[in-house]
Amino acid sequence: MARLSDVIEEFIKSMLESSDELKLQIGRNELANHFSCAPSQINYVLTTRFTVDKGYYIESKRGGGGCIIISRISCSCNKNLLDIIIEKIGDSITYNSAVQIIDGLFEADIISDREVDILKAVINDRNFTEFVDNRNKVRANIFKSAIIVIFNEN
Incomplete structure (x- = not known):
């Protein structure tokens, strides 16, 4: 229920x-x-x-x-949305928080299925086994870089 x-x-x-x-x-x-x-x-x-x-x-x-x-939020305000997302990611982000952002962007038709899959694969904890103490900081930097590239292509 x-x-x-x-x-x-x-x-x-x-x-x-x-x-x-x-x-x-x-x-x-x-x-x-x-x-x-x-x-x-x-x-x-x-x-x-x-x-x-x-x-x-x-x-x-x-x-x-x-x-x-x-x-x-429509695609016409991508620049403003990009700034908001970069601020939301901040200096550190957990996998679950990043996935919420990714799913929201997909739901708003801003990113494609393929981009969702790529972003989730890139920010997955398995990629940060060498950075256990700083994995959320490393994830934030990689996630911000990927989001900027995606927004600059759209």
């Missing part, structure tokens, strides 16, 4: 896919009522499942009942 967070995530993603726009405007309280949950549950899903590294940008509007605008 799927967790409520998974159900909410899939519901929002299906709304985004059925929309002609790259943006979706929803009311947090209305969504919470729809799923019979607390608004904080909606916040949790938005902050953990719809992040920049997964290809989404969230805006919160106050007043008039308030709403949340979820935008898919």
Whole structure:
């Protein structure tokens, strides 16, 4: 049985896919009522499942009942997205965090299946057996270099 967070995530993603726009405007309280949950549950899903590294940008509007605008990051803002991803990678990154970024880029149609496979192979822990103490730092440097090359070709 799927967790409520998974159900909410899939519901929002299906709304985004059925929309002609790259943006979706929803009311947090209305969504919470729809799923019979607390608004904080909606916040949790938005902050953990719809992040920049997964290809989404969230805006919160106050007043008039308030709403949340979820935008898919499109390829037209690749330079800005590249800067955000490089900052997110930072000086050190775990394999799982890097995979989240890769999967988000794929989900946003920014990288191909092949690029996903290559990136995951390159950043795999098996490649860093000689750098056990510094593997996350080495991974970050390699990952940033590969992402820059990919973005410069797109």
